[in-house]
Amino acid sequence: MNTKKNISVCFTADQFEKYADGKSTVVVVDVLRATSVISTAFMQGVQVIIPVQNLDEALEYKGKEGCIVAAERNAKPIEGFDYGNSPFHYINADVAGKTLVLTTTNGTKAIYYAKEHKVLTASYINIEAVAQHLIEEHNDVIILCSGWKGVFNLEDPIFAGSLAKLLLETGSYESNCDSLFASMQLLKSADGNLFTYLSDSSHRKRLKSLNMEDDTRFCLSPPVKSDIIPILKDGKLVVL
Secondary structure: OOOOEEEEEEOOHHHHHHOOOOOOEEEEEOOOOHHHHHHHHHHOOOOEEEEOOOHHHHHOOOOOOOEEEEEEEOOEEOOOOOEOOOHHHOOOOOOOOOEEEEEOOOHHHHHHHOOOOEEEEEOOOOHHHHHHHHHHHOOOEEEEEOOEOOEOOOHHHHHHHHHHHHHHOOOOEEOOOHHHHHHHHHHHHHOOOHHHHHHHOHHHHHHHHOOOHHHHHHHHOOOOOOOOOEEEEOOEEEEO
């Protein structure tokens, strides 16, 4: 008999140790904006993405053959780096075949915390492809929301609700995780209009204050879709 697999949702990277089991597939989500940028960069032909923890580590790659370096702190690009954490930095840019070294406030930290597991990254750009892969793999799933500096934020759990819904609808998964049910309730409350629903959320306001509303729209309802699934191998994200 085909046993059902479990799905859980972890609301912040700092809580991940409570969920880690060493065997589940972990889907890291930082929808505004790191995992959306990762999807976009791979679509634009980036070959490898190396997520790193700090700015100094990223700068060690600056000027290396075939490498571009990108950084963001508190949603702002950092001086001295080739790129920031906006999907628009990569669209129509000369990035094909390059290695992107990326450090962000929350997303790259979440990837690091989950590194002992099989790690995929997901955004609304590749949600269908990720869901299909998980369904075929039939393993327990932890959806890891990056959060904001260790605290809960709204957009990642809503995405977790979107992904969990696709999995649960197959009948092959089950859950007794309150975070997952809360995520699905948030998704229901958003009623198909995430941009408006999130208008009072902290990160949406943060990006608005930095004139990054276009980034928010792109990440929440991307005009493009991708079948590319980024997977962490030996500390590097590559195309599955």
